[in-house]
Structure formats: structure tokens, C-alpha cells
Amino acid sequence: MASRILVPMDDSEHAGQALEYAFDNFPGADVSVLHVVGVPSPMMGEAAALALADDIEEAAAERAEPVFERAREIATERDREIDTIVDIGHPARNIIDRAENYDTVVLGAHGADWSRATRQFLVGNVAETVSKRASVPVVLVR
Numbered sequence: 001m002a003s004r005i006l007v008p009m010d011d012s013e014h015a016g017q018a019l020e021y022a023f024d025n026f027p028g029a030d031v032s033v034l035h036v037v038g039v040p041s042p043m044m045g046e047a048a049a050l051a052l053a054d055d056i057e058e059a060a061a062e063r064a065e066p067v068f069e070r071a072r073e074i075a076t077e078r079d080r081e082i083d084t085i086v087d088i089g090h091p092a093r094n095i096i097d098r099a100e101n102y103d104t105v106v107l108g109a110h111g112a113d114w115s116r117a118t119r120q121f122l123v124g125n126v127a128e129t130v131s132k133r134a135s136v137p138v139v140l141v142r
Helices: 013-025 045-052 056-077 091-099 114-123 126-133
Strands: 004-008 030-037 082-088 104-108 138-141
Touching: 004 013, 004 091, 013 030, 013 056, 013 104, 013 138, 030 056, 030 091, 056 082, 082 091, 091 104, 091 126, 104 126, 126 138
Parallel strands: 004 030, 004 104, 030 082, 104 138
Antiparallel strands: none
């Protein structure tokens, strides 16, 4: 039985569903929610904004807070607690690097829409990359 679960989250509906899945299917596990800030984009928008901030870590924490608020709401609805982690950089690499400290990664599988299609073309599908390269089992939630 898995005792430590990593749930990477962004602002997508699938990410929230992944956290719900983790709570429902791993009732005794400690759950950590990871949000990665500074996602590469065609214009390097978020990454460039972080680079220009006076305190990069503080700016990253501010950008992660809405995701963590949503995660805490989901946790409260299920009478559970979460740990939160903010990383800066490429999501897939950060998830893969952290995965070795967990028993399982539960990750939302994003549907194809036009804004994500562009990002997938440029940086690859995070869920696909993590599922292929993580050192622990990965559960993809739709």
C-alpha cells in the first residue's frame, strides 16, 4: 500500500480530479501537492516574469497560491490534510526528480485544447513524459 503520494497540480480541472482520486484511492497516505512555476512558453512569459522578480521564490509562491487554495478546499471537503511544494522550472523534470521520494505519482491527464496543443508541441506532454520516465508508478487521471 502506498503511504506517500505526490500530486502535481496546475489550474486545470484534471489536476483537481487527480487530487480527488488520490484521496479516494489512497485513504491512509500522506499527500503532497506540487506546483511548478516558470513553465516554458513560446514567449517565455511566466519564466521571464519570474526572472525579473526581486525575490524569485516569493514570486513563485504567490503564483502557486491559487492552485494550493483549490487543493486545500478539496482536502477539506474530504477531511484530509496536504503538504504543499513549489518548484521553479520545467514541470516534467521537477516531477520526475521528486517522484523518487514517493510511492506513487497521481497526475491529471490533460485533454487536447488549442492553448495546450501549442505548449505540447513546444515542450512535450508532461503526463506522458512523467509516465515514461518516473521511477515510481504513475496514475493518470482523466
